[in-house]
Amino acid sequence: MxxxxxxxxxxxxxxxxxxxxxxxxxxxxxxxxxxxxxxxxxxxxxxxxxxxxxxxxxxxxxxxxxxxxxxxxxxxxxxxxxxxxxxxxxxxxxxxxxxxxxxxxxxxxxxxxxxxxxxxxLRTYPEASYTDGIAATVLWVRPTQVHPPPTLKSTSYQHTVVARPELSRRGVQEGFFVDGAGHITEGTVSNLFAVVGGALVTPPRTVCLPGITRAEVLSLARANGLKVLEEPLPTSTLSEAEEVFVTSSLAELLPVVRIDQARIGAGRPGPVYQRLHGLYRQRTADVAQKGGGE
CATH class of the missing domain: 3.30.470.10 (Aminotransferase class 4, branched-chain amino acid transferase, N-terminal domain)
Structure with a gap:
């Protein structure tokens, strides 16, 4: 077949x-x-x-x-x-x-x-999403003290399904959930990273799905001398970040250049994102070239 x-x-x-x-x-x-x-x-x-x-x-x-x-x-x-x-x-x-x-x-x-x-x-994202970046929005509060918790990739995905029409209405490609304390937890289909004061910041794995690509990026960042912080990320900090990008197994790394009405950094993919995405693609190319186990 x-x-x-x-x-x-x-x-x-x-x-x-x-x-x-x-x-x-x-x-x-x-x-x-x-x-x-x-x-x-x-x-x-x-x-x-x-x-x-x-x-x-x-x-x-x-x-x-x-x-x-x-x-x-x-x-x-x-x-x-x-x-x-x-x-x-x-x-x-x-x-x-x-x-x-x-x-x-x-x-x-x-x-x-x-x-x-x-x-x-396989359906991949348009190349313009990587070269020009995507827009995102901050969504509603999603309690983290629920079962199954967001740390599990449950088939109960209605919270994300309900969010998709809202993304279309706002004209953006991704949305970020918030917890009761006003901290970003994760995207509808992605993990979130921000560059703040030169450090790479991502929400702790206790409030989000511990993504496989997220772990890969953390490994690459640490191996290449970047300061990494896994800590709560307030929405106010997010809007002031130098760079923002999201990760998933299908999208790899996608730069976010606008959140709601706020431009992120220079409004284009930043150097930390470009460096990490290049390293990530090199790693996947190495796996493809070996043609076997990782």
């Missing part, structure tokens, strides 16, 4: 995307009771697959979703799904839900998790 549409693995079967289905009483469908990971390939190699699977494994343990395949088996299924898709590069999504139950909310009836792995054509 393989086409320009990709391939999906669902509980042991490989099917075209249009034929991928889950049962009506799956807890993921009914209640958003599950976790997922998204990543992309470079040179046909899934980037940081092991890190994504490790985060998934930790999240499943925290939510007490038992019975999922071990990490080695999930890795093999991801690679096989990508191979069957016959795509030069792919967007990969791994979803694990608690599974099927007829007992309503009670998770006790869910005995076998649902596992879905999708390998779909």
């Amino acid at each position: 393989g086409s320009t549409e990709g391939c999906v693995y669902v509980n042991g079967a490989f099917v075209p995307p249009a034929q991928a289905t889950v049962p009506a009483f799956d807890h993921g469908f009914l209640y958003g009771d599950g976790l997922f990971e998204t990543l992309r390939t470079y040179g046909g190699v899934p980037f940081r697959l092991d890190e994504h699977l490790a985060r998934l494994e930790e999240g499943l343990a925290e939510l007490a979703i038992r019975g999922a395949p071990p990490r080695s088996e999930l890795q093999a299924r991801v690679l096989e799904t990508f191979a069957r898709a016959k795509l030069p590069e792919a967007y990969l999504r791994i979803t694990v839900t608690r599974g099927v139950s007829t007992r309503g909310l009670d998770p006790a009836g869910c005995e076998v998790p649902t596992v879905l792995i999708a390998a779909l054509p």
